[in-house]
Amino acid sequence: MNDQVKKVVLAYSGGLDTSVILKWLIETYQCEVVAFSADLGQPEPMGDVEQNALRTGAVKAYVEDLKETFVQDYVFPMFRANAIYEGEYLLGTSIARPLIAKRQMEIAQREGADAVSHGATGKGNDQVRFELSYLAIDPQIKIIAPWREWDLDSRTALMAFAQKHGIRVPTTPAKPYSTDGNLLHISYEGGILEDPWQAPTDDMFQLTVSPREAPDTPETIEITFERGNPVALNGEPLSPANMLAALNRLGGKHGIGRVDIVENRFVGMKSRGVYETPGGTILRKAHMAMESITLDREVHHLRDSLVPKYAELIYNGFWFAPERLLLQSMIDDTQQHVAGVVRLQLYKGACTVTGRKSDYSLYSEAHATFEGDVVYSQKDAEGFIRLNALRLRIRKLMQDKQQ
Incomplete structure (x- = not known):
């Protein structure tokens, strides 16, 4: 492993993956780990996150309330576009990653860290979202992605690692699915x-x-x-x-x-x-x-x-x-x-x-009404239709000549 890594800022949620990663980084890189947790309004309480990070071995833990920034500067801009992925997904996980990465990089600069790390797997989208954001902010930053390095290749293995090291995590074998x-x-x-x-x-x-x-x-x-x-x-x-x-x-x-x-x-x-x-x-x-x-x-x-x-x-x-x-x-x-x-x-x-x-409404009842009106001549539609049909008529006439 790279023995030049002195300090890493980890995007830390307090869940199974990042709790194991925190301990793994310390053991594998023999480095200091600063944990960063963003409160973006997640359902689970954040009260124990700082203490759990410190208990697991972090030299410092940041837990920051970013809810207003998240909604104002990330969610609302996205919703001004009515963004939706493949017709159904409202991008709830996707839009959170750039904010977490941006703040993580700011903390890395403040702490003099030479690397950042995340808990995204090598199969998912989040690894790309985090790392594209990191590199857009600092092209020279070292990125440690444990899921692409270690041999803990399943959540069962992670839970065994956590139990061995006495790490408290919310995930249990009874509910092994991942939530965010x-x-x-x-x-x-x-x-x-x-x-x-x-x-x-x-x-x-x-x-x-x-x-x-x-x-x-x-x-x-x-x-x-x-x-x-x-x-x-x-x-x-x-x-x-x-x-x-x-x-x-x-x-x-x-x-x-x-x-x-x-x-x-x-x-x-x-x-x-x-x-x-x-x-x-x-x-x-x-x-x-x-x-x-x-x-x-x-x-x-x-x-x-x-x-x-x-x-x-x-x-x-x-x-x-x-x-x-x-x-x-x-x-x-x-x-x-x-x-x-x-x-x-x-x-x-x-x-x-x-x-x-709306005071800015472009809807005109006077023009749209099915009742009698004096602002729209329905006869005008005839010329509009014939002009738009011109290329269709010419095409059909040419086809008829060729038969």
Whole structure:
């Protein structure tokens, strides 16, 4: 191993993988390890994370509340684009990685560390997301990825290592699947979920009730937007993190936001994941409704044509890449007048838009009405149709001549 590594900053969650990695780094590299834990609103309590890191051997442990930064500077920009990967995944894990990596690199600089480390496996997307972010910030940083080096090739082996070294971890053989949570979502992968035919059990879900158990009475809410961002819920102004937390509670109460998908990982394999994204599901629905009356048609369609690429960039770990920054600038420019109020009904797993209004609305009842009007001559449509049909008519005439 590289004996020149003196100090490593580890992205430490306190779970099975990173707890074992912390001890492994100390034993393998004979180096100091600084643990960094980001509080992004994950469901599990963070109270013991610092002490567990120090108890396992870290020379210092940072536990930082980054919830507001996470939602304001990462989640909201992504939702201004209505980003969604392969039609279903709202990128809850993907969007958290660049923030963790950025703060981890800042701590590495502060601590004079010459390396950083993470707990992502050699089969997954997170290794790419972390390391692309590290290298975009410091091209010279040394990266230690234990899953690509050690011989602990299964979670069973990790649990045995943890038991041998007296490391406290929450994962047990009874629930060996991997979870990752933050204020936007929680994901479940691996273990019993590796068989795509195997249904997830009801007791696995943490953020949402089953739609079958949701209230029998619909609930109506109103979300106010400014420049594409939600700023008030039912008329009450809320900070970004508090807004998403409130929408999570509402969505969870009504069983909204569960998805079970098989996605295409960047590294080339397919992976089955189960996700809960209650607040994000509501937010995306509301934002799209707000845009429906405030965006020009061609601007809307052009922006939408770029969303798959934008979502793919986030999924693949290119948050700090120039192409993502370019797209973000264009997307944000479209959001200047995405402002107003959207009304939604939440019921039994469904989120339905029931109203939208805006001072910047481009919807004209006078033009759209099926009743009599004096602002639109229906006869004008004849010339419009014939001009658009001209190339089709010419093509057909040529085909008829050749027969």
